[in-house]
Amino acid sequence: MASKPVSVTIPRDKPIIVFDGMCVLCTANAQFVLKRDRAAKFRLAAMQGDVGAEIMRQVGFDPLDPESFILLDAVQDGGRVWMSSDAVLHMWSELGWPWRAGMIFKLVPRVIRDPIYRLIARNRYKWFGKREECWVSTPEHQARIL
Secondary structure (H helix, E strand, O other): OOOOOOOOOOOOOOOEEEEOOOEHHHHHHHHHHHHHOOOOOOEEEEOOOHHHHHHHHHOOOOOOOOOOOEEEEOOHHHOEEEEHHHHHHHHHHHHOOOHHHHHHHHHOOHHHHHHHHHHHHHHHHHHHOEOOOOOOOOHHHHHHEO
16 A cells, blocks of 8 residues: 555556545446446556555545545646546546436536535445455456556
C-alpha cells in the first residue's frame, strides 16, 4: 500500500480510472470496465498503488482516506479530472452503447447526484464489503493496470 509520495510517471496517452482496490464495489466496477471496454480506452490504477496514489495526491485527495473515484483524462482538453458522479457518467459515456444510456442521469443536477454518490462512497465497505488485500486483475488485463 502506498503511504508516502514516490517518483512515478503517470502515462498521459489514455484516460486513467483511479479506484479503491480494497473496496468490493469499486473492484467490481473495475472488472466491469475491463470487460466492456473492448477498445481498451481506459487504464486503471488502484489508489493503493504508486500511480493511483500519486494521481489522488495531485487532485488533492488523501489516497489512504479516499473521498471519490477519479477519472484522469489527460488526453481530453489538455487534461481533465472527473470526480464523483461526473466520473461515473463520463466513464459510461466512453464505454459506448448501451452504457452511454446512463448519461440520462446527467439531467439530475450535480447538487443532487454528488451527495448520493458520497453517501454510497462513505458506506461502501459497510454495504458492499472490503477486501483483505488489494484486487489484482487477471493476466489478460494486466497491461491495462498501472
